[in-house]
Amino acid sequence: MQKRQYTNIIGTFLFKEDKMIARDIKTTKKMDEDPDFIFPKLPEFQKQFYELNMKQTAKDIINSVKTDNLISQSVNNIDELNRTINLLGKRLREWFGLYFPELNSQINDNEIYAKLVLDKNKEQLSKKYGVKSVGADLDKADVTQIKVLATEITLLVKLREKQKLYIEKLMAKLCPNTTEVATAQIGAELIAHAGSLENLAEMTSSTIQLLGAEKALFRHLKNKRSSCPKHGIIINHPIVASSRQKDHGKAARHLASAISMAAKVDYFHEKGKPNKDYGKKLMAKVKKQLK
Amino acid sequence: MQKRQYTNIIGTFLFKEDKMIARDIKTTKKMDEDPDFIFPKLPEFQKQFYELNMKQTAKDIINSVKTDNLISQSVNNIDELNRTINLLGKRLREWFGLYFPELNSQINDNEIYAKLVLDKNKEQLSKKYGVKSVGADLDKADVTQIKVLATEITLLVKLREKQKLYIEKLMAKLCPNTTEVATAQIGAELIAHAGSLENLAEMTSSTIQLLGAEKALFRHLKNKRSSCPKHGIIINHPIVASSRQKDHGKAARHLASAISMAAKVDYFHEKGKPNKDYGKKLMAKVKKQLK
Numbered sequence: 297m298q299k300r301q302y303t304n305i306i307g308t309f310l311f312k313e314d315k316m317i318a319r320d321i322k323t324t325k326k327m328d329e330d331p332d333f334i335f336p337k338l339p340e341f342q343k344q345f346y347e348l349n350m351k352q353t354a355k356d357i358i359n360s361v362k363t364d365n366l367i368s369q370s371v372n373n374i375d376e377l378n379r380t381i382n383l384l385g386k387r388l389r390e391w392f393g394l395y396f397p398e399l400n401s402q403i404n405d406n407e408i409y410a411k412l413v414l415d416k417n418k419e420q421l422s423k424k425y426g427v428k429s430v431g432a433d434l435d436k437a438d439v440t441q442i443k444v445l446a447t448e449i450t451l452l453v454k455l456r457e458k459q460k461l462y463i464e465k466l467m468a469k470l471c472p473n474t475t476e477v478a479t480a481q482i483g484a485e486l487i488a489h490a491g492s493l494e495n496l497a498e499m500t501s502s503t504i505q506l507l508g509a510e511k512a513l514f515r516h517l518k519n520k521r522s523s524c525p526k527h528g529i530i531i532n533h534p535i536v537a538s539s540r541q542k543d544h545g546k547a548a549r550h551l552a553s554a555i556s557m558a559a560k561v562d563y564f565h566e567k568g569k570p571n572k573d574y575g576k577k578l579m580a581k582v583k584k585q586l587k
Numbered sequence: 588m589q590k591r592q593y594t595n596i597i598g599t600f601l602f603k604e605d606k607m608i609a610r611d612i613k614t615t616k617k618m619d620e621d622p623d624f625i626f627p628k629l630p631e632f633q634k635q636f637y638e639l640n641m642k643q644t645a646k647d648i649i650n651s652v653k654t655d656n657l658i659s660q661s662v663n664n665i666d667e668l669n670r671t672i673n674l675l676g677k678r679l680r681e682w683f684g685l686y687f688p689e690l691n692s693q694i695n696d697n698e699i700y701a702k703l704v705l706d707k708n709k710e711q712l713s714k715k716y717g718v719k720s721v722g723a724d725l726d727k728a729d730v731t732q733i734k735v736l737a738t739e740i741t742l743l744v745k746l747r748e749k750q751k752l753y754i755e756k757l758m759a760k761l762c763p764n765t766t767e768v769a770t771a772q773i774g775a776e777l778i779a780h781a782g783s784l785e786n787l788a789e790m791t792s793s794t795i796q797l798l799g800a801e802k803a804l805f806r807h808l809k810n811k812r813s814s815c816p817k818h819g820i821i822i823n824h825p826i827v828a829s830s831r832q833k834d835h836g837k838a839a840r841h842l843a844s845a846i847s848m849a850a851k852v853d854y855f856h857e858k859g860k861p862n863k864d865y866g867k868k869l870m871a872k873v874k875k876q877l878k
Contacts, residue, residue, distance in 0.1 A: 360723075366725075369682040377675075383670070441753050
């Protein structure tokens with residue numbers, strides 16, 4: 297005799313040889329009196345149970361989408377747009393390089409490169425950079441095709457800007473203190489990496505400090521010869537990036553501590569919108585500590 | 588006494604202990620009379636030599652760009668656009684899935700998916716697919732952000748179409764016979780893979796048959812347990828793709844043979860534009876062989 301037990305959001309149910317022995321809140325009494333009791337009107341109960349379950353699950357799914365999810369999606373989207381812009385930018389450099397190879401070494405930024413391809417012709421570029429080009433003389437139709445690609449790249453860059461603005465709006469609404477301390481972009485990356493603001497608020501300061509440096513951390517733990525990483529995502533924060541090389545660790549530690557506090561304030565605040573005063577205080581403290 | 592010899596496009600030059608013993612076409616005579624002869628006006632000669640060399644190299648570089656290069660760039664660009672559209676398409680599915688998850692399983696094509704996201708609202712989609720959505724109710728601003736991404740994807744799809752048309756034009760100009768036999772897209776991929784039409788024309792039929800399946804081929808050569816690949820890029824050709832599974836190898840063999848002939852005709856043709864009559868004949872022959 298096999299007994300299988302299923303637990304879900306409504307209650308716990310027992311199955312015996314494909315027949316359900318119901319243990320619901322409503323039937324607990326009878327169950328306690330007779331453990332081998334089989335629910336009398338089984339098909340109806342099963343149907344009812346299924347419908348209730350579906351309704352509740354649908355409701356839970358609908359309510360499970362939070363601002364955190366939108367932030368995660370946007371952060372990942374920006375990441376993918378970066379990859380795309382780099383990929384197509386490289387192609388543009390190689391392709392336009394057939395026509396005017398001298399531009400590649402002059403311009404590092406893909407966005408500016410694409411704009412120059414669109415705005416200037418060969419003569420203007422030669423004049424601007426004072427070089428005699430060794431590029432091939434392509435037909436106008438061939439150059440047009442390259443320009444179409446350049447247009448696409450500038451569009452992708454614009455899309456990335458839009459996404460960044462959108463993230464800033466979401467962050468200001470969801471967690472003003474974390475945004476104040478960590479900046480919108482890095483705060484959003486931290487939330488995306490942690491999974492949600494809740495997860496971030498429950499993390500210790502040292503975990504936040506190393507978020508995004510998991511690979512280096514595990515390499516260190518596995519093989520003591522490599523040193524422990526000092527910072528993950530927060531390396532890009534102006535406070536850490538602008539500090540001296542030897543102070544990077546210290547700056548990251550203080551900043552992570554402040555972010556941890558700010559996330560807790562944002563997530564566990566009393567009802568009503570949290571204001572960003574606390575974040576400003578935290579930031580002032582960090583700046584003082586790093587002087 | 589060290590002697591170093593440099594050969595370049597102008598001639599052969601001998602250096603001895605940093606002093607040049609010139610062996611140019613113009614100076615061969617004196618050199619022959621006295622092998623240890625050092626050119627009398629060394630600095631002038633060196634300068635002249637440098638300038639001539641630079642001029643010739645620049646000219647060679649300018650002339651080195653051929654239609655083949657443009658085809659390669661376009662083929663690679665299409666490849667990258669495919670990757671980009673897939674990457675952003677996946678993101679769109681995940682993101683829009685928060686709002687209307689039921690659409691994902693209904694539509695496989697990223698292009699159609701993006702169009703539906705743009706054209707229909709939630710009610711219309713629910714009605715069309717007869718489902719009650721368990722997606723979250725997002726604000727209009729949040730949905731707009733998703734639609735911006737969908738717009739970008741449709742633009743990338745349009746760009747890919749433009750590139751394909753461009754390749755067709757280039758191919759019809761460069762190698763009408765190869766295009767006739769292999770189709771513009773597959774012919775262009777073969778040229779991009781081989782490096783140039785010249786390389787393709789010099790390849791044997793069996794090499795062309797396996798172009799693009801190098802990994803599988805070397806796996807077979809290294810480890811006899813895995814079977815030898817029957818086709819590379821040409822698997823996508825209608826003739827091969829539409830044949831029965833067991834005839835794939837035969838179709839690929841005959842097709843590769845025809846492509847090899849066509850590429851030779853296109854590359855080694857007499858002056859003047861080659862016409863595609865030969866390609867048509869080859870294609871008719873392949874079709875007859877496969878009956």
